[in-house]
Amino acid sequence: MADGWIDACAAEDIDAEDVIRFDHAGRTFAIYRLNDDTYFATDGLCTHEKVHLADGLVMDGIIECPKHNGRFDVRTGEAKGAPVCIDLATHKVKVQGGRVFLQIG
Amino acid sequence: MSTTVDAAVAFRPRDYSLTGPDTEAAIARGLSQATWYTCPVPRKQMKELMKRSDGPAIRDTLIWFASFIVTGGLAYYFWATWWCVPFFIAYGVLYGSSSDSRWHECGHGTAFKTRWMNDVVYHIACFMILREPTVWRWSHTRHHTDTIIVGRDPEIASPRPPSIGTLLLNLFQLKSGPVAIKKLFIHATGRLTAEEATFIPEMERWKVFLVARIYLALFALVILACVWTRSILPAMFVGLPTFYGGFMTLFFGLTQHAGLAEDVLDHRLNARTVYMNPVFRFLYWNMNYHVEHHMFPMVPYHALPALHAAIKADCPTPYPSTLAAYREIIPALLRQRREPSYFVRRPLPAAE
Numbered sequence: 001m002a003d004g005w006i007d008a009c010a011a012e013d014i015d016a017e018d019v020i021r022f023d024h025a026g027r028t029f030a031i032y033r034l035n036d037d038t039y040f041a042t043d044g045l046c047t048h049e050k051v052h053l054a055d056g057l058v059m060d061g062i063i064e065c066p067k068h069n070g071r072f073d074v075r076t077g078e079a080k081g082a083p084v085c086i087d088l089a090t091h092k093v094k095v096q097g098g099r100v101f102l103q104i105g
Numbered sequence: 106m107s108t109t110v111d112a113a114v115a116f117r118p119r120d121y122s123l124t125g126p127d128t129e130a131a132i133a134r135g136l137s138q139a140t141w142y143t144c145p146v147p148r149k150q151m152k153e154l155m156k157r158s159d160g161p162a163i164r165d166t167l168i169w170f171a172s173f174i175v176t177g178g179l180a181y182y183f184w185a186t187w188w189c190v191p192f193f194i195a196y197g198v199l200y201g202s203s204s205d206s207r208w209h210e211c212g213h214g215t216a217f218k219t220r221w222m223n224d225v226v227y228h229i230a231c232f233m234i235l236r237e238p239t240v241w242r243w244s245h246t247r248h249h250t251d252t253i254i255v256g257r258d259p260e261i262a263s264p265r266p267p268s269i270g271t272l273l274l275n276l277f278q279l280k281s282g283p284v285a286i287k288k289l290f291i292h293a294t295g296r297l298t299a300e301e302a303t304f305i306p307e308m309e310r311w312k313v314f315l316v317a318r319i320y321l322a323l324f325a326l327v328i329l330a331c332v333w334t335r336s337i338l339p340a341m342f343v344g345l346p347t348f349y350g351g352f353m354t355l356f357f358g359l360t361q362h363a364g365l366a367e368d369v370l371d372h373r374l375n376a377r378t379v380y381m382n383p384v385f386r387f388l389y390w391n392m393n394y395h396v397e398h399h400m401f402p403m404v405p406y407h408a409l410p411a412l413h414a415a416i417k418a419d420c421p422t423p424y425p426s427t428l429a430a431y432r433e434i435i436p437a438l439l440r441q442r443r444e445p446s447y448f449v450r451r452p453l454p455a456a457e
Binding site: 015018049050055056057059064066067068069071082083085 | 149151155157214250402403
């Protein structure tokens with residue numbers, strides 16, 4: 001870890017328009033790769049009922065929770081309507097040397 | 106059929122309300138918001154299965170609307186003769202029964218890829234089946250969180266011991282319908298029931314009150330139209346089909362969970378997958394694959410047969426027909442009348 005950046009995974013570990021789970025220091029995160037090869041990270045659990053978002057579906061920059069289809073914008077963490085009412089926390093991400101680094105916000 | 110039956114532990118009366126002692130007991134036992142069993146499906150395959158598409162639902166919705174026009178048109182044409190009866194039955198089933206699956210799938214937001222299409226069909230279907238959209242969205246959310254967990258799930262269709270009278274009345278929504286209408290009046294005055302308050306968040310409640318007022322206004326218009334035309338005909342098309350055409354809702358709906366285990370964290374034990382004919386599957390939008398739907402609610406209805414193929418080796422043997430399911434359900438419900446601790450135990454593959 002340097003300057004608070006955590007080496008999370010290889011950039012190629014995440015398929016385009018997909019998400020993986022990353023656990024660190026007792027917390028769980030979701031790291032996303034969108035179709036334009038941009039990467040984002042949020043808390044890993046849905047704010048509705050603590051389900052792992054990494055099992056959900058990424059579609060046009062939106063992650064849908066696998067349990068109740070709650071939808072969040074992965075770029076901003078914004079909850080997009082029922083049954084999710086609380087925004088997701090987002091975290092900074094950078095890709096360097098083929099690795100994805102996460103800075104917990 | 107490889108199912109077996111078993112008696113459970115000695116029965117104690119359960120409280121199926123969401124505010125009683127069984128609610129606290131379920132939470133204390135870790136049954137609420139718990140982790141459920143899921144069959145292993147590779148991520149790549151699951152992504153394919155979850156993929157959204159507008160095509161199948163647009164096709165099915167166009168057929169659905171066309172069926173309304175044809176059956177409704179012929180029912181109107183033959184009105185006041187006996188020939189109108191079969192057409193009203195068909196219209197009624199489309200209106201009062203197939204709306205159940207449309208409400209359900211669009212409520213999950215998986216039927217169409219395009220969000221507004223889900224929302225439009227959701228609201229139409231909700232009105233047809235007399236389920237207030239916001240109330241039932243949240244009720245169904247809870248049903249998926251705590252499926253058939255006593256004290257937590259608001260959608261347990263046959264609490265033990267089951268009331269056969271209630272089930273028969275609900276063939277035509279004669280018990281649930283008046284309750285739904287009473288709730289419309291409660292909501293229209295800006296109130297919720299105590300149970301609803303446990304699962305509808307504060308910020309969503311204004312929608313409940315607004316829609317209840319809209320529903321009541323629409324029903325008032327239908328009544329006015331009946332008075333104006335001095336005929337029941339307007340209500341035969343809007344409002345009454347919820348009742349006279351609602352029997353398939355119960356017929357399909359009871360196959361989902363009736364007679365199966367309560368308070369388990371494995372959908373293979375408390376839900377049924379039943380093979381149905383193509384007409385039933387159109388009316389029911391593949392909800393006969395109910396184990397699959399509960400285990401992976403993100404998978405759209407049109408992909409459920411493929412999901413079924415992917416996980417069936419890890420699931421109990423499906424029922425070969427609706428009739429086969431009822432050969433189990435009816436005796437089970439009758440037995441639960443005198444022996445409420447009884448339930449149908451589904452053998453899991455590892456135990457077969």
